[in-house]
Amino acid sequence: MAASVEELEQRLAVLRAGLRESRRAGDSTASARIRKELREVEADWEAALDEEESRQGAPAAVLPPTEAEQRSVGRPGHGAVPVREQVYQSLTILGAPASPKLISSVYEAFFSEPLVATKLASLRRDEERSFAVQGYSRPYYICAAINHDRLTAARGLLAASVWSLEQRLITPLSSRTDFLRHAIGTAEQVQRLSGAGHPPSEAAWRLLRRFALTIPGAHSESSRPDPDRVLSAARAEAAVHQDEGNQERIDAARRAREQLSDVQLLFGARELHNALRSGGGVL
CATH class of the missing domain: 1.10.287 (Helix Hairpins)
Known part of the structure; x- marks a missing residue:
């Protein structure tokens, strides 16, 4: 079995x-x-x-807390949900590495509490320190996207440790393929909320419209884009890039698993100048 x-x-x-x-x-x-x-x-x-x-079947919608739930844990907008959990919920919707600004926009669109992007500045470093001490004791960590060539942390991008290494790698095609993945995740979340009887917020519709505007075939003249149309167009374009990007990710992931420690697989190899500094100077 x-x-x-x-x-x-x-x-x-x-x-x-x-x-x-x-x-x-x-x-x-x-x-x-x-x-x-x-x-x-x-x-x-x-x-x-x-x-x-x-x-x-389809994953359950990531729903905003009810008023009763908000009262039980704290007032909305006053830190009721830990920042790392807010980030994780946004990344779960997006499905690919993302910038703090986009993560904040997604959380604002789908949840009742704001997520201030400036709070994310030290989050990855805090998570790395925690992992170095506790290892895999937590169900997830907010970690780094990894550059496919140098295997260092990609600047300004956060990821979830539960994703595969291949999913967290940044290649020359990633700016577009990850954008399409973000659009797909956002459209799917809009669909799930609508299906569960929770009308998406105007911020969610604006976010989906922003994605639709730059995907051929996804945009319509309506103020509210059609999630089905966005999904169809984004998936069609993503399929075009799939074969080209996959082998690069597979090769980089294999090299990373051979060369990096557990901590580095989540948070990236050290930049060369930092490694030289810690080693006592330039050789």
């Missing part, structure tokens, strides 16, 4: 711990073997997750 998502996640945690130990011991043979098994289990985890989602 195929392993469940939970069983595979437990297996991944064990393998990652084993990889850390083999690296500390300098056992390259064991490290290579564990990395190979990690890639296989990660692929099984992705497949199990897809199967679970297909059995359950």
